Amino acid sequence: MTKFRRASATTRMLVPAVVAVAVFAGCARDPERAASGTTPPAGASPSAGSSVTVAPAPTGRAAPGTLLVGDFGSDTVTFVDPERGGTGSVQVGTAPYGLALGADGRAWVATAEGVAVVDTATRRRLALVPYETDTGPVTTGEYRGGGMGIGLAPDGRRVYVGVNVPGGNGALEVIDTATLRVTDTVAVGRRPFDVDVSRDGAEVYATNHDSFDVTVVSTATLEPRRVEVAPYGTEGGLGSWLKPHYTAVRPSDGKLLLPFEGERLAVVDPRTGRTTIEPMTANTHQHGTTVTADGTLLTVGTGPIDPDVDRGPSLTVRTPDGTERVHPLEGPHEGVAVSEDGRTAYVTGGFTRDGYWDGLSVVDLASGGTRRLAAGSRPLGIVVL
Numbered sequence: 342m343t344k345f346r347r348a349s350a351t352t353r354m355l356v357p358a359v360v361a362v363a364v365f366a367g368c369a370r371d372p373e374r375a376a377s378g379t380t381p382p383a384g385a386s387p388s389a390g391s392s393v394t395v396a397p398a399p400t401g402r403a404a405p406g407t408l409l410v411g412d413f414g415s416d417t418v419t420f421v422d423p424e425r426g427g428t429g430s431v432q433v434g435t436a437p438y439g440l441a442l443g444a445d446g447r448a449w450v451a452t453a454e455g456v457a458v459v460d461t462a463t464r465r466r467l468a469l470v471p472y473e474t475d476t477g478p479v480t481t482g483e484y485r486g487g488g489m490g491i492g493l494a495p496d497g498r499r500v501y502v503g504v505n506v507p508g509g510n511g512a513l514e515v516i517d518t519a520t521l522r523v524t525d526t527v528a529v530g531r532r533p534f535d536v537d538v539s540r541d542g543a544e545v546y547a548t549n550h551d552s553f554d555v556t557v558v559s560t561a562t563l564e565p566r567r568v569e570v571a572p573y574g575t576e577g578g579l580g581s582w583l584k585p586h587y588t589a590v591r592p593s594d595g596k597l598l599l600p601f602e603g604e605r606l607a608v609v610d611p612r613t614g615r616t617t618i619e620p621m622t623a624n625t626h627q628h629g630t631t632v633t634a635d636g637t638l639l640t641v642g643t644g645p646i647d648p649d650v651d652r653g654p655s656l657t658v659r660t661p662d663g664t665e666r667v668h669p670l671e672g673p674h675e676g677v678a679v680s681e682d683g684r685t686a687y688v689t690g691g692f693t694r695d696g697y698w699d700g701l702s703v704v705d706l707a708s709g710g711t712r713r714l715a716a717g718s719r720p721l722g723i724v725v726l
Contacts, residue, residue, distance in 0.1 A: 407726045409448055411437035413691045414719030427716040431464055433457035436481045439491040440722035449500045451488025453479050456502055461726055473523045474504045474512040483693045490536035501545045503533025513547050527563050529556040535587040539595055548588045557611045568614040572605045582646050589632035600627040600640040623657045623667045629676040633683055636661035643673040656688055656704055668709050670702050678723045691721035
C-alpha cells in the first residue's frame with residue numbers, strides 16, 4: 342500500500358538548491374521571474390505566423406508505425422522509424438510542444454508561433470495558423486508563450502489548442518480545420534500543459550499547471566468551468582511542485598486521470614467536479630500520460646523531488662484494476678505514446694527541464710526491456726502514425 346506523504350515546505354514545495362538546479366528547478370519556479378526573450382533557434386521564422394496559406398488536402402498516409410515527434414529544442418517535427426531512428430524533419434515553427442493527429446493524415450503542431458499543419462504523407466507543412474491571443478515575443482524554453490497542449494475533435498472539424506501567456510492566464514483557441522482559422526477563444530488557467538477532448542466531442546479539458554486546475558469547456562456553448570485538482574493542496578502557489586501536468590480521459594466513463602508524484606492518482610468527474618484519490622506506487626515526479634483503448638494508463642516519471650525518499654525516472658503502466666508495473670528509465674523523459682498493437686511504449690527524452698536528451702526510450706511492455714533511440718532535437722510531443 343502506498344504511503345501518502347504530507348507536503349512540507351522543505352521537501353514538497355522548495356527542494357534544496359542543488360536538487361532544484363540539477364533536476365526540476367524550472368517546473369516549480371514562478372514563470373514571471375523565468376528568463377525570457379531568448380533568440381529563436383536557427384531556421385525559425387517568426388514572421389511565418391502572420392498569415393495562413395491553405396494548401397491542398399493530404400493525398401495519402403504515412404507508413405504505419407512511424408512516429409512523429411515535436412522538436413522542442415528546434416523548429417521542426419521529426420519522423421522516426423522505431424527501429425532506425427530519425428528519417429527526416431519538417432520545419433513547423435519555434436519550439437513545438439503538443440501534437441495531435443487526424444484521421445486524414447494531417448498532424449497539428451502547437452508551436453510558439455502558431456499551430457502548424459503537416460501532411461504526414463508528403464512530409465511538408467501545409468499552413469501555420471497564427472494565434473489570436475497576444476503571447477508576446479517568440480521565445481524558446483519551458484516558459485515560452487504560445488501553444489502547449491492540443492487536441493482534435495472526434496469528427497476532425499475542430500482543433501483546440503491551449504495557449505500560454507507568460508505571466509498570466511492562458512487561452513483555449515478553437516481552429517476550424519477546413520478554413521484553418523481561429524474561430525473562438527476561451528479563457529483558461531495558467532500554462533495549459535495539456536488539452537484533451539471527450540470521446541463524444543461535447544467537452545474539452547485544458548489542464549492548467551500553474552493554477553492547479555482543469556478548465557472544462559462545453560463545445561456547444563464554449564462556457565468554461567474551473568475544476569480545482571490539487572490533491573496536496575495549493576500551498577506554495579507558483580513555487581509548488583505539486584501541480585497537475587497532463588491528463589488522460591478514461592475510455593470507460595469519461596473521467597479524467599491525473600497522476601501526481603507516483604503517489605496519488607486524481608480521478609476527476611468533469612460533470613460534477615468531484616475528485617477521488619487512488620494510490621500509485623512509482624514515488625517519482627510525473628509528467629506525460631496517455632491511456633489505451635482498454636483503459637491502461639501509462640505515466641512518465643521524470644525523477645525525484647526529494648532524493649532521500651523519491652525514486653528515479655520511470656514509466657508506470659497501470660491496468661484498469663489499479664495494478665501497476667513500474668519500468669525504470671535512464672534519465673528524465675516527458676511524453677509517451679503506445680504502438681497500435683499495445684506492445685510497445687515510446688517515451689520522449691525531451692523533458693521540459695534540464696536533463697533532456699535527443700531521443701526516445703522504447704519500452705517492451707511485456708518484458709520491460711528498454712532501449713534508447715536517437716531522434717529529433719529535445720523531442721517532447723509524440724504521436725504514432
